[in-house]
Amino acid sequence: MYKSIDLFAGIGGIRLGFDQAFGNDIKTVFVSEWDDKAVETYKANFGKDIDVVGDITKVSEDDIPEHDILLAGFPCQAFSLAGHKRGFEDARGTLFFDVARIVERHKPKVVFCENVKNLVNHDRGRTFKVIRSILEELGYEVYFQVLNSKNFGVPQNRERIYVVAFRKDIAPETFIFPDKTDDSKMIKDIIEKQEVSPKYYLSTTYLTSLKKHKARHASKGHGFGYEIRELDSVAGAIVCGGMGRERNLIIDERLTNFHPETHIKGEINKEFIRKMTPREWARLQGFPDDYKLVVADTHLYKQFGNSVTVPVICAIAKEIKKCLESN
Incomplete structure (x- = not known):
């Protein structure tokens, strides 16, 4: 022992x-x-x-x-x-x-x-x-x-x-x-099997601001800004602060409920762009599905x-x- x-x-x-x-x-x-x-x-x-x-x-x-x-x-x-x-x-x-x-x-x-x-x-x-x-x-x-x-x-x-x-x-x-x-693993191997909550989908207002931010940096020759990952690719390194979530956005067209669960500006985007869920981040770090997620999402993103x-x-x-x- x-x-x-x-x-x-x-x-x-x-x-x-x-x-x-x-x-x-x-x-x-x-x-x-x-x-x-x-x-x-x-x-x-x-x-x-x-x-x-x-x-x-x-x-x-x-x-x-x-x-x-x-x-x-x-x-x-x-x-x-x-x-x-x-x-x-x-x-x-x-x-x-x-x-x-x-x-x-x-x-x-x-x-x-x-x-x-x-x-x-x-x-x-x-x-x-x-x-x-x-x-x-x-x-x-x-x-x-x-x-x-x-x-x-x-x-x-x-x-x-x-x-x-x-x-x-x-x-x-x-x-x-x-x-x-x-x-051999790809993002599609770790995404939720069921439709996820609308709260993970970006609002139109937020998505517009992300696009402007990216365009502003692109005009200066920088590669900063949000990134949408293909499901048959790998995620970028997940980090606890800044653009951590926005650098690993995905398109998930399974959403049927477009009613916001949280207070958002604008409405849920119709391009089906969403953040990964904390469980998906747990899987990106190789934590098993029986690993318990007991605190709020904000803390979970930071923790993983x-x-x-x-x-x-x-x-x-x-x-x-x-x-x-x-x-």
Whole structure:
């Protein structure tokens, strides 16, 4: 039985991937997440009695249980240029420092992190250099690779960096990240089987403003603005803010009820253009259909945009498990 801790847990996407890969051989012994709505979703799916600790920066490493695997989808923050020590001290004041101090105290067998692809180039490559050197300083072999979600059974073009660090006494000679498992999925594979609520269809007023916004940028030579995705293509990366939903619009002609369910300006557009639903976003991230969506749509879009692609995590976790079992 491997014990794991789930830091910056969000809605539990990393944990879910490891649970799928390890089955009954893994047990989560500590969870930290500060966002109340994310905690609500997490508890609805992993157990309402789970004790989720809030701000990890206020938790002493001594109060964290012993564990074999540390999971962290930590937010990327700038590392101070002060000092130029490129090591443990450089991480102070960043959330990665909290990962580092827990690793230093508990020396888990594996540290697993996920982050944006640009982490490698952030601050001219210095941020990632600090992260890597800290883990090496703490006695770990560090492996990393950028993988695209569209190669792992979901129709989403999402590149993220995955970092796997093994404690040196048990580290494999090399760690091979999974290449791909399934790159055949398209948007039509994840859309709702039934007609969706009219609330997901854009109003004529809103659609007109989106068209004007796009035309304004096009006249300046920019490619900004809304995007309608073909059903036999893949979605762009879903993100929690800004144009996240508008960059992944689809045409769904099954609508029969054109009466608005919410207060809108104008009327429902007759071009059948709609946003994807939160459930469809959950599927774009590879969450199973029995994953419970218990908070309002606004929060769900943010949560899935911020989360990880579960099948990618699962594929990597399977490789980690093989390495651990070969020791």
